[in-house]
Structure formats: C-alpha cells, structure tokens
Amino acid sequence: xxxxxxxxxxxxxxxxxxxxxxxxxxxxxxxxxxxxxxxxxxxxxxxxxxxxxxxxxxxxxxxxxxxxxxxxxxxxxxxxxxxxxxxxxxxxxxxxxxxxxxxxxxxxxxxxxxxxxxxxxxxxxxxxxxxxxxxxxxxxxxxxxxxxxxxxxxxxxxxx
Amino acid sequence: xxxxxxxxxxxxxxxxxxxxxxxxxxxxxxxxxxxxxxxxxxxxxxxxxxxxxxxxxxxxxxxxxxxxxxxxxxxxxxxxxxxxxxxxxxxxxxxxxxxxxxxxxxxxxxxxxxxxxxxxxxxxxxxxxxxxxxxxxxxxxxxxxxxxxxxxxxxxxxxx
DNA sequence: ACTGAAATGGCGCGACC
DNA sequence: GGTCGCGCCATTTCAGT
Numbered sequence: 353x354x355x356x357x358x359x360x361x362x363x364x365x366x367x368x369x370x371x372x373x374x375x376x377x378x379x380x381x382x383x384x385x386x387x388x389x390x391x392x393x394x395x396x397x398x399x400x401x402x403x404x405x406x407x408x409x410x411x412x413x414x415x416x417x418x419x420x421x422x423x424x425x426x427x428x429x430x431x432x433x434x435x436x437x438x439x440x441x442x443x444x445x446x447x448x449x450x451x452x453x454x455x456x457x458x459x460x461x462x463x464x465x466x467x468x469x470x471x472x473x474x475x476x477x478x479x480x481x482x483x484x485x486x487x488x489x490x491x492x493x494x495x496x497x498x499x500x501x502x503x504x505x506x507x508x509x510x511x512x
Numbered sequence: 513x514x515x516x517x518x519x520x521x522x523x524x525x526x527x528x529x530x531x532x533x534x535x536x537x538x539x540x541x542x543x544x545x546x547x548x549x550x551x552x553x554x555x556x557x558x559x560x561x562x563x564x565x566x567x568x569x570x571x572x573x574x575x576x577x578x579x580x581x582x583x584x585x586x587x588x589x590x591x592x593x594x595x596x597x598x599x600x601x602x603x604x605x606x607x608x609x610x611x612x613x614x615x616x617x618x619x620x621x622x623x624x625x626x627x628x629x630x631x632x633x634x635x636x637x638x639x640x641x642x643x644x645x646x647x648x649x650x651x652x653x654x655x656x657x658x659x660x661x662x663x664x665x666x667x668x669x670x671x672x
Numbered sequence: 673a674c675t676g677a678a679a680t681g682g683c684g685c686g687a688c689c
Numbered sequence: 690g691g692t693c694g695c696g697c698c699a700t701t702t703c704a705g706t
Contacts, residue, residue, distance in 0.1 A: 378684090388683085388684085389686090396685090
C-alpha cells in the first residue's frame with residue numbers, strides 16, 4: 353500500500369543502511385554521491401513512508417545463550433477467521449516466537465522459536481502452545497545450525 | 513564461545529538497542545540508569561565481544577515489492593561433509609536467501625527465500641537451486657502472510 | 673578499577689539559496 | 690539538490706569513590 357517511488361539513489365541508501373544502520377549521514381551521503389542534507393532528507397522520507405521500518409541492533413544468539421532454533425508447524429482446526437486471529441494474537445504475546453507465517457494449503461502456521469535449551473522449549477510447548485484453543489496438530493523441527501541469517505532484503509529488482 | 517558476563521544493566525542495554533539501534537547514548541544511559549560515559553563503555557564492550565553483531569535498518573518488504581516468502585526444504589543425497597559445505601557456500605551467494613538452517617533428522621536444510629513474485633521464484637528454483645550438485649529433493653512452501661517478524665532475542669533468562 | 677562529571681570536536685538537522 | 694549555521698551528541702580526559 354505505501355506506493356513509494358524508489359529511484360537508484362534511494363536503493364543505494366537502503367542497501368547501505370541495511371548493512372550498517374548506524375552509518376553516519378555524511379558517510380552515507382558520500383557513498384551514494386550526494387551532499388549530506390539532501391541525503392538526510394531522503395532517509396527521513398523513507399522512514400516517514402514506512403519503507404524503513406526501524407533500526408535495530410542484532411545480537412549474537414550464542415553469546416546470550418540462545419542456541420536453539422525450533423521451527424513449529426501448527427495446524428488449526430478448520431474453522432473461521434476468528435480462530436486465526438486468536439492464534440495470531442497469542443503468537444504475538446511471546447517473545448520467543450521471532451517469526452510467524454501463515455502458510456498456503458491448509459490453515460497452518462510456521463513459527464520460528466528461539467530458546468536457551470530443550471527443556472525450555474518443552475515448557476513453552478506444553479504450557480503455552482498446546483493450550484491455545486483451536487489447534488489441531490503441532491510438529492516441531494529443530495535446527496542444528498544457523499547457516500545464514502540475513503535481514504537485508506535484495507533490492508536489485510527495484511529500478512527506475 | 514564468547515563467554516561474556518552479562519549483568520542486569522547489559523541486559524537492559526541489549527533490550528533497548530534491539531528495539532532501537534539508533535537510540536542516542538544519552539537516552540540509553542538514562543533508560544538503564546547510568547551516566548552516559550559508562551553506558552557507552554558497556555556498549556563498546558558488547559560490540560567488541562561480538563554480543564552485538566551489527567546495527568541494521570529493517571526495510572518493509574511490501575514497500576519495496578518483495579511480498580513473497582518461500583520456505584524451501586532441501587534434502588541432500590546422503591553423502592559426506594563436503595556436500596554440505598558446497599551447498600552452504602552456494603546458499604551464501606544468493607541474496608534472496610535470507611535464512612538457512614541445517615535441520616535435524618536427515619541431511620536437509622530449510623531456507624527462507626524472498627522474491628518479488630512467483631515467476632522470479634520459479635527462475636531462482638530452476639536456474640539456480642536445482643543446479644546445485646548433490647540435491648536429492650526440493651519442496652517449496654509459500655507464505656500467505658508474514659504474521660510476525662522480530663529480530664529481538666528474548667533475554668529474560670540472562671540473569672546475573 | 674569502575675563510575676560519574678566536565679570539555680571539545682564532529683555531526684545531525686533545520687532554514688534558506 | 691546544495692550551502693550555511695546552530696545545537697546536540699558522541700567521545701576523550703579527568704576526578705572521585
């Protein structure tokens with residue numbers, strides 16, 4: 353819905369800020385071939401339009417003892433929309449659920465859950481997930497290794 | 513491996529920066545109950561220790577015409593380690609692959625791929641993925657909706 | 673040794689051309 | 690889109706506990 357005209361310079365700006373969100377505006381301006389002021393104007397416009405949602409620090413999961421990634425396939429009972437909304441609301445409450453997608457096919461969801469260890473996941477599963485009403489089935493898959501985790505969207509298709 | 517002692521104040525700092533990676537050090541200091549100087553020292557220490565990996569801007573996928581999330585289950589032929597390394601190296605080359613996990617069970621991977629539309633995904637699949645040697649099977653699942661996408665790790669278990 | 677305070681230099685950010 | 694200028698913030702140095 354936010355139809356925002358993105359030209360080549362905006363694309364460069366987004367590429368740079370997706371790599372380093374704290375880059376100084378002066379450096380950013382130099383990198384995209386602008387002087388600081390119009391560069392900052394563009395950044396603000398991108399923020400205001402919602403193209404740039406936020407700036408965040410990315411923390412190393414291993415360094416804070418969160419090595420376990422679990423992917424959870426949740427199938428809901430075939431029912432109407434309020435069930436979906438209720439489930440989604442429940443999912444938003446828990447910070448361990450970093451990602452949640454409504455998938456095609458049946459009414460099912462894919463979650464990525466991050467926890468310090470398996471007992472913690474078990475507790476999350478038994479004491480929270482299974483208690484959400486309307487759930488037909490839950491299947492958990494565990495990741496041995498996070499091979500790649502990138503937040504930078506590929507923008508090479510945005511051309512003006 | 514980076515065994516870093518994280519106390520309650522560090523945890524507050526990480527929580528804050530995971531929410532707003534551009535927060536001014538003065539504000540951050542106030543929020544965690546420190547004066548600016550020691551607060552900044554702690555932030556630098558967290559960066560140097562690799563607890564804070566990077567700072568990034570998060571871009572709205574819809575705003576840049578990247579509405580399609582595909583989850584790809586890739587099973588490799590039962591073979592040895594160099595196949596895995598080769599596959600992982602291939603995965604690192606493509607910016608469309610935002611996440612990749614080595615899963616338990618068989619030698620298979622779960623990828624999250626972001627593309628502007630289905631034809632683009634089809635091209636990615638046919639012209640790239642299927643050409644990686646050692647692949648036994650590929651199964652693609654499409655997301656109808658990104659219900660949640662969070663990058664902030666839950667740190668409530670970190671207590672000192 | 674680690675924390676809090678003061679001083680300086682650079683940068684973000686607005687007004688105007 | 691570029692130039693100018695003000696004010697604030699990041700950063701270093703110093704003192705305190």
